Amino acid sequence: MSKTWEELEEIQPVALKMIKNSLQKKRLAHAYLFEGMRGTGKHETGMLLSKSLFCLSLIDGFRPCEACTNCRRINHGNHPDIHIVEPDGLSIKKQQIHDLQEEFAKTGVESRQKIYMIIHADRMTVNAANSLLKFLEEPFQQTFAILVTEQIQKILPTIVSRCQTLSFQPLSGQSLLRRMVEAGVPEQKAPILSCLTNNLDEAVALNSDDWFAQAQKIVVKLFSVLKKDPLEALTALQEEWFLHFKDKEQIDRGLDLLLLIFKDLLYIQIGKQDRMVFVNERSLLERSALKISGRKLGEQMTAILEAKGKLAANMNPQLLMEQLVLRLQEGS
Secondary structure, X not given: OOOOHHHHHHHOHHHHHHHHHHHHOOOOOOEEEEEXXXXXXXXXXXXXXXXXXXXXXOEOOOEOOOOOHHHHHHXXXXXXXXXXXXXXXXXXXXXXXXXXHHHHHOOOOOOOXXXXXXXXXXXXXXXXXXXXXXXXXXXXXXXXEEEEEOOHHHOOHHHHOOOEEEEOOOOOHHHHHHHHHHOOOOOOOHHHHHHHOOXXXXXXXXXXXXXXXXXXXXXXXXXXXXXXXXXXXXXXXXXXXXXXXXXXXXXXXXHHHHXXXXXXXXXXXXXXXXXXXXXXHHHHHHHHHOOOXXXXXXXXXXXXXXXXXXXXXXXXXXXXXXHHXXXXXXXX
């Protein structure tokens, strides 16, 4: 989704100020590395910088007009001198970088300038990264590069050193909550969503997602039966959890929701109920918090985090969840 200069400046003032100064002084770096967690506006800022370079009617020397032919074409993803490279499957291959280099060896279709963005630059293969390194060492004139990543530590230090790095900060909790409510997310649902994503668009999508709504109910149900007979919790896994949480990403989301419930128990115990996110389950959680020690609560949260790690390491999901339920019931 395209965002205006003002919208991005509100959430990333430092990064936008640096770009503004570079544009006004005509001192743009030939390569930028935008790094920061998901949903912080990196991709949108890359598109904004592209429009600032190609806009036919710049405002104040840096802000794109959003109305000229070039701005509109960039917003629609069909400007011939702007190239976006994304992972082909799980990674960015050497051939993709090679194709990009060949394209940039040609004269600009409509202007002397060309710009390329590499999304998830941390997913380049070793050969792709080495090919890009040569490209960065000997850039074509009037060529600009923007690398976008959520994991800067996975990018070759030699590539990082040839880029100007701009760090994108996470949205503040209050800012994100306010923006969610403004976008139509009910106030009672916004706290949970703000814990799961820093991306406003994703939060809005999750809010209207029937699967996600059902997921919350199933997680609360699983928590509520943990205190009962062990077989009842395992039955709940078989009859509801495994039918709903089918792939790795969905199971991970379920574990995140389960962890938030246990965090709420902790907030209740330390008198910070205002930080609870499962506000609709307050009475259930307050009763549960009275019956568990702080030490046991810490062990249960650790068990969930360890389960997330095992899931990432491709442990069998059914065995993982059965082991987790038994651990969560120990001493409960």
